[in-house]
Amino acid sequence: MKTLDIIKSANSNLFRNKTRTFLTILAVFIGSFTIILNSAINSGVNDFIDRQVESAGGDGYLEIMTSEAIDMMAAMMNTSEVQEYKEKDNSGQNRSYITDEQVRKARAIPGVESVDLIYYATPEYIKRKDSDEKYAVTSLNLMPRGNVNLDVTAGRKPDSSTDKTEVALTEAYVKALGFSSDEDAIGKVVTFAVPNTIGCYTAVKREDCLKFVDAEVVAVQAPGVMATGGMRANLALNEQIYNLATEGMPEETKRHAFQATAQVDPARVDEIKEEMKKIGLAAVTIDDEVGMIRTFFDAILVVFTIFGAIALVAASIGIINTLFMSVQERTREIGLMKAMGLSSGRIFFSFSCEAILLGFWGSVFGIIVSMVIGLIGNQIAHQTFLADFPTFDLVKFNPVNMAIIVLIIMAIAFLAGTLPARRAAKKNPIDALRYE
Numbered sequence: 185m186k187t188l189d190i191i192k193s194a195n196s197n198l199f200r201n202k203t204r205t206f207l208t209i210l211a212v213f214i215g216s217f218t219i220i221l222n223s224a225i226n227s228g229v230n231d232f233i234d235r236q237v238e239s240a241g242g243d244g245y246l247e248i249m250t251s252e253a254i255d256m257m258a259a260m261m262n263t264s265e266v267q268e269y270k271e272k273d274n275s276g277q278n279r280s281y282i283t284d285e286q287v288r289k290a291r292a293i294p295g296v297e298s299v300d301l302i303y304y305a306t307p308e309y310i311k312r313k314d315s316d317e318k319y320a321v322t323s324l325n326l327m328p329r330g331n332v333n334l335d336v337t338a339g340r341k342p343d344s345s346t347d348k349t350e351v352a353l354t355e356a357y358v359k360a361l362g363f364s365s366d367e368d369a370i371g372k373v374v375t376f377a378v379p380n381t382i383g384c385y386t387a388v389k390r391e392d393c394l395k396f397v398d399a400e401v402v403a404v405q406a407p408g409v410m411a412t413g414g415m416r417a418n419l420a421l422n423e424q425i426y427n428l429a430t431e432g433m434p435e436e437t438k439r440h441a442f443q444a445t446a447q448v449d450p451a452r453v454d455e456i457k458e459e460m461k462k463i464g465l466a467a468v469t470i471d472d473e474v475g476m477i478r479t480f481f482d483a484i485l486v487v488f489t490i491f492g493a494i495a496l497v498a499a500s501i502g503i504i505n506t507l508f509m510s511v512q513e514r515t516r517e518i519g520l521m522k523a524m525g526l527s528s529g530r531i532f533f534s535f536s537c538e539a540i541l542l543g544f545w546g547s548v549f550g551i552i553v554s555m556v557i558g559l560i561g562n563q564i565a566h567q568t569f570l571a572d573f574p575t576f577d578l579v580k581f582n583p584v585n586m587a588i589i590v591l592i593i594m595a596i597a598f599l600a601g602t603l604p605a606r607r608a609a610k611k612n613p614i615d616a617l618r619y620e
Contacts, residue, residue, distance in 0.1 A: 191537050191541075194534050195538075197510070197534075198538055201510075204506055208542055212545075212546025213550050215492050215496035215497075216492075216547040216589065217492075218489070218491055218495060219589055220551055220554045221554040221558065222489045223585050223589060224558050224580055225485060225579055226482070228576070228578050229478075229481045245448075245470060246467040247468050249280075249282075249442065249444075250286075282442070282444050287444065290446065290465060293459045295456050297449070300445050303441055305425050305430065306321055307321045310357065310374055311377075312362065312373075325414050325415070325416055326417055326419065327417065327418050327419075336404060337406050337574060337575070338370055339403035341402075341403055341416075342402055342403065342421075344418045346420060347420050348400065348418075348420060350399060351399040352404065354404070354407070355406075355407060358404055361374065369401045370402065371401065371402075372401050373398050373400055373401070374401060377396055378394065379393055379394055380431055407573050444465075496596055500597070503543070507535055507601050507605065508604045508607070510538065511535065511604050511607055519612075519614070520613075522613035529609070532605045535605035535608045535609075539597045539598055539601020539605065542597050543595075543597025546597075551586055551590070558579035
């Protein structure tokens with residue numbers, strides 16, 4: 185018999201006893217469905233987190249602060265803990281700003297492509313150019329340089345290589361500012377009110393010390409879970425806001441930067457972070473910040489995958505039982521096939537095919553049902569608990585992952601069917617033909 189004929193025959197033999205075969209396939213289906221759906225959820229969660237990481241700078245992006253600044257933040261978060269005294273500089277303060285010397289040394293580290301000092305000033309409020317409605321600005325962050333993606337629902341990321349002032353709004357500000365949709369906001373002009381630090385000390389009215397800068401809306405960001413969320417300004421807008429806020433201050437004071445960013449070789453991140461420590465700088469990647477979120481989801485999905493694996497073990501026992509019964513029922517048939525010249529290897533292959541097909545059909549049905557449930561689940565999620573995250577597909581099917589899972593399940597089924605197939609292959613044709 186040809187190999188294809190044996191496979192066709194094996195598939196036909198499976199359905200001689202439809203009830204028994206159905207129950208065995210059902211057992212395989214339960215395990216495969218659980219594992220495939222978990223894999224799809226894992227893909228969906230990690231895809232969303234990866235896009236969040238890319239929007240915040242990507243794998244080659246480092247956020248840098250001085251070690252002193254990190255210690256100060258830690259002390260503020262845990263004021264009950266007694267801190268070791270550290271000698272202060274001549275100003276009487278622990279230096280928390282990044283020096284020019286540290287920047288020079290950081291840029292000289294192999295694998296560091298660029299280091300940019302970040303000067304932040306938060307505007308007082310934002311309003312539409314054609315409206316007097318004002319809304320407080322809670323967060324306005326600089327769009328990182330380099331090949332950084334931004335997860336948007338409309339428009340494009342702010343361009344830090346242009347002299348034009350550009351901003352990416354969040355959906356909350358789109359609604360507050362009265363735009364009819366995310367697309368409607370693109371191309372419109374908004375105005376930021378910036379309090380001047382020196383002017384506000386002497387101003388009688390708060391409005392008297394405010395300075396204004398216009399910016400074009402070029403994007404609306406998709407909601408995310410990153411701490412670095414909020415509106416995004418390009419370099420030109422960030423610099424104008426900072427210059428307006430610090431106008432009149434001594435130059436040596438206004439150019440104290442407490443934070444910097446760096447674009448580095450992703451393959452050397454750990455090495456670069458260690459070198460940064462040697463010059464008094466603490467560097468973290470965006471992935472460091474979301475690591476706990478990723479670990480939390482991974483831990484939950486591992487538990488459910490274990491349940492799926494247990495179900496597959498139970499299904500393997502069902503496959504062994506099904507094939508043993510099949511061998512028992514077809515003893516005379518096996519003897520006849522051997523008497524007609526079919527080799528033991530072909531007999532073994534025939535029963536192994538039945539086992540593999542049990543795994544194949546169970547995993548195929550698992551894929552079909554999990555995809556249907558996944559698509560329905562995504563729709564329900566977007567209408568309910570994920571309504572605030574329109575780009576977050578909770579379930580995302582990866583064809584490569586599904587193919588690998590199917591092959592693994594078929595391999596497990598093959599191993600489970602090895603013992604019954606071996607018994608069938610070893611049967612003596614004369615004894616088999618006499619079997620009643």
